[in-house]
Amino acid sequence: MFRLRRSKQIETAPPVTTSSASSVTPARFLDPELLAHINSLELLARAVVEGFMSGLHRSPYTGFSTEFTEYRQYNQGDDLRYLDWRLLGRTDRYFIKKYRADTNTQCHLLVDTSNSMKYSSASSITKLQYAQFLAASIAYLLNRQQDSVGLVAFDKRVHTHVPARNRTGHMRTIFGHLSQLTAGEESNLSQSLHQLAEILNRRGIVVIVSDFYDHPDRLKEAFQHLRFKGHDLVAFHVLDQNELDFQFDEPVLLLEDSETQEQMPVLPDVVMNGYRERIRRHVEKMRQCAASNNVDYEMMTTKQPLDYALFSFLSRRAGKR
């Protein structure tokens, strides 16, 4: 069962053992820019999660567990361990006891490592760093709840795939791979999602952390594909604040597309309004696309604290269950 417990430890979380920890509040500590100073992703994830919350989440699947849900007639082949002997004794009928299982769900973290993810405006972390922090935090959170966590990193193709496990030490593998991620080539997000939909056979939660620079219609198809496979989708749309604002000090810039290396002279003050309008429309379309496909969508900027991301994520998950 999923339980949301908005922890009061947001304010009262024990300080992390760092030299500067005593001088900052826990909330302040969740600032991505400060978190960037923590070299260990595991430590970072723990700081975020421990400092933020602890809780469980409900498995979407029924199974054989300890909490009774219903009876059903015995069919041949059923495990006799679940036969209700008492009922058989009283009524001479064969019933199988069904239980709601607090199963360990499988969650795959899909991290976009395309070149566009390495963007950061001044005094900010890159989108990829933010994605790493977020993915690590979610992985830690899930692992803490005994869920299986897998990691998939992709740009125009899937180049890193860590299957979901719930073993001791798996987190280190996840964190290890996460910390090794670097921005690679240009992306084809929808194609990569289609590819992953084929790869991820077992149903589970798929958390996508990306800047979603693809056409919303193609992404919609990709979401539908994943949904068709039975996955529960959570989309973290990570953008740098400057990608929304398009604020530059220089009157003239030669903008270079991170992925295609195409260059374009731009007068920011001229382009700004038009750009803002278009990126706003894109985000809006993404939001609609996600809503129409029952995808939990959250637009994050790299300035936003990670606990906000987690809170948003978990509240949506709780609301859904």
Add this chain to the structure above:
Amino acid sequence: MNFLAPLFFLGAAAIAAPILVHLVRRTRARRVEFPTLYFVRQVPQRTIRRRTLHNVLLLILRCLAILLIVIAFTRPFFSGGSSAKTTTGAGATVLLIDTSLSMKRDQLFPEAQRRAEAVIDDARNDEQIALLDFDKRYSVINRFGADKNRVRLGVHSLNVGWDGTDYEQALRGAESLLAELKTGGPKKIVMISDFQASGWNQTTATFKLAGDTQLTTLDVGGNDSVPNVAVTNVEARGVIYTQKYADNLAVHIANFSDVPVEHVAVDFQINDQTVEKRDINLNSRDTKVVEFTGFNLNDGSNRCSIDIAVNDFAPDNRFYFTLKRAVPAKALIVESPTRGRSDSLHLQSALTTDDDLPFGFTLKTAGAVDPANVPEYSLIILNDAGTVSPGLADTLNKFVVNGGQLIVATGPRTDVTSFNNALQTVMPATLTEAVQTKAGESVSISEVKFDHPIFEVFQQSGRLAAAHMIGYFRSQPAGNAAVLARFEDGSPALLESHSGKGRVLLFTSSLGPSWNDLSLTPLYLPFVHQMVRYAGSHEANSWYGMGQTFTVAKDKQGAIPAIDTPNGTRLSENRTTPDGDLLVTGREPGFYRLRYNSSPDFAAVDIDGLEGDFTKLDFKQFLAGVTGGAGAAENSEAARKLSNEEIEGRQRVWWSLLLLALILLLIESLLARRTKVVKMIG
């Protein structure tokens, strides 16, 4: 357009600064990696292009502002051509080119043509241009038109003449041409000349340009003092009646430079033979009169010249004139028969003492005159002739109408009634009453027209009042009569009238001692000589000025002689007087040969003596004079000679340029501020 400080044009290199900044900034636009250009590309590019244009405008504004500042520092002032371009509307320009003799110096005239072409080139294409050349007169070469080539051809067709300079006439011509113009727009006169001071007389100048007419002067004469010695005038009697020239022939020689000139050889020639040579010295700005006398002349017309041996402007080093030795004409003195000594004794004595009078006199009484012989005389003097018979009166009337000269002097024997009746048609006055002063009293001649040829010799002496008049006639002047002198009571003393071709002089007192003591005074001889010479003043001038028209009389057969010009070509003039005499205008210096059948005659034509004075005109006074101080004139040449303060005052256009530059910079600043873009990209 001219510039006082053209070196400041080097500052125009500063224009490179904004251009370089523009180019450098363009290439140094910071490269910034951005996640995707997908959305940027969707922003309409025309906005960027418009901004690019915007920035080009800023660049142009900056360059223009710098250029204006640079030009302002060069202190420009506009010449005629350039200012013509700056004016609004087509406008009209009259191009005045000096073709006077002084323009023959050096390369002045080619330079003038070049400057004229520059003015034409600078004119707007739709500007109306007229071309006039001028010396003492002006002539229209091209009337107003916008065809520049036509005006250029006109400029090339011009030649320098021999005449003097009169700027006032030229301006009058230009102004009258402008007055004919119907179209609007600015009116301008561009005068190209060497601007001699002698071409404009400030004291007599009355002409003023219209207020809307701008005068631009282009001086091609340079500012250096040009040394020149010239023969400026010869004073001589054109006709004498004796072999020896008894008068003084005065030759005026002037040094127009500031440097004294020594040992100028003056060569007097008659018919190409040197008669006498003189050697003179001239101080700076000095004029000397060299006199020649006592030389002999051949019968008929003699070609005379004065040459000075100086190495300067050649045309004024020779002066041409003619001296004619003629046979005196017949003249008749008519008196009344008297007993004893004739009243005409003094008159006869006075007229025969000088054999250089144009007349040879015969004395007769009125009754002895045969009317049939009257036409043989050229001059008849009725000296207190008493009663004039009707026959003689009729003959005298015809005599006057046909060109005869008549001098009438009254006296105690004059029959007023017969006189008035007989000669009424030709007489300048009707005699009314005889006045006899009281004993011991007299009147004198008081009011005299000294500008008349008869009295001009008395102008300095003023002694005409010395004669005492005790008797005279009061008279009523005719409508066509001129009163040349009056008595103290206002009665006319001497009257003149013309009748037909002839002339009549009436002296209302006596020429004998009957009514006055004039004949006993030293004034008498010159007085009667002047009257007689005036009466016989058909004699030709010894020389004519350039452009002056003289009459070539028919010969005895009534034929007009052929005329050769000084350069030997046959003259083809067809202007005649009402009497059929030919009118000839002197166009070049030298002798015009009049080919009469009997004997050749000559007419000398000379240049204006002052044309050799190259002293520069005072531009300030000239411009102020012709514009009435309105300031609608500009002198591009003189401006260079002005003081710094004056130059500063004359080329205030730099203020306007600076102001314009500041306005441009202000606009640029606002534009740049508004867009927050200072630099541009392609």
